[in-house]
Amino acid sequence: MTQSDISLHKRLTIALVAHDRRKVDMVEWATYNAEMLSKHKIICTGTTGGLIKDAFDKKGIDADITCVNSGPMGGDAEIAALVAQKKINLAVFLIDDLNAQPHEADIQMLLRQCRIHNVPIACNRYSADLMITSSLWDNEEYQPKEPKYVYFHREEQQ
Secondary structure (H helix, E strand, O other): OOHHHOOOOOOOEEEEEEOHHHHHHHHHHHHHOHHHHOOOEEEEOHHHHHHHHHHHHHOOOOOEEEEOOOHHHOHHHHHHHHHHOOOOOEEEEEOOOOOOOOOHHHHHHHHHHHHHOOOOEEOOHHHHHHHHOOHHHHOOOOOOOOOOOOOOOHHHHO
16 A cells, blocks of 8 residues: 555544654654645644644645644643543654653653543554554544453452
């Protein structure tokens, strides 16, 4: 399947976040996937969104991109709140795992909210490619199951 074969009939809201040392990766990934991304609503942290907008503008790509604050200024928390409000369908968060981040608590909060609210989150380009090309986005019959948070008693299984 080539990138142009991806149809995705649903209009998704996709969050794009990248740490400073991963922004080049994010811009390359977003530009490579620009045809698909331009069909959806994109929410980015501030600097990442600005870089993606610039790259899309240079290529003449019109896209619905909204920027929140930069990550250290609360952008990760803003996106986490959108996840909790069920306003994000997919998140791509390219994390710099090699350097400490001053807003680590916000990073962990965003990752946790995606896990709790069953929002797919890709933390590298390969998983992001797999997620955006999934045929499940167009499958009307597929409904993701809500996570179950119940205590499992081994005795009950016997």
